[in-house]
Amino acid sequence: MIQERNNSKWFSILLVRSRIVRKIDFFVIGRTIDLSVVGRTVDSSAVSRIIDSSVVGRTIYSSVVGRTIDSSVIDRIIDYSVKDRTIDSSVEGRTIDFSVKDRTIDSSVVGRTIDSSVDGRTIDSSVVGTTLDSSVVGTTLDSYVVGRTIDSSVVGRTIDSSVVGRTIDSSVVGRTIDSSVVGRTIKSAVVGRTIDLSVVGRKIDFFVIGRKICNKCYLTRLIVN
Structure with a gap:
């Protein structure tokens, strides 16, 4: 039913279906609204939005223009500054910083x-409970590295997935650590060293720079080349 008064532009639309009476703000032009969307609060500025009928009880900010929201994302609070984001329906209860733009977040995380400073990072869904420093930019973390604390200075490191519980000094840049060297403490001054995986439980002096230690040298004596 459309009502007009004195040929003015004021009008109201009443939609009646299944005993549901909806009143739509006349500023919402070009909207496609499903009749099943009961109890929705739609801002009049949300122009050209398509809202899925399953999204019940959602409050959408008027500035979120062009967003595609999955119908399964229930009770999510989305900051209006997060523009052009695609959020997986399985990511429930997540708090996303509005500065994290163009991020791809796995639904299992x-x-x-x-952190909002971690731009352009791809985080594996298996890395649960890991605290990532915002300065670690461009680092690829293996999904098996669970519970690791990585220093922000370790840039460009490749860490083997089997190295669990390791503490790596931030000065050890460009090191390749074998996965069998478990429980080792490596001094930060040992730069460019190649450590044999059989040397387990050895303490390497940080003054031994550029030395190669063989896997049979279990004594703490120095071997002169």
């Missing part, structure tokens, strides 16, 4: 807190 539940309960993660992502």
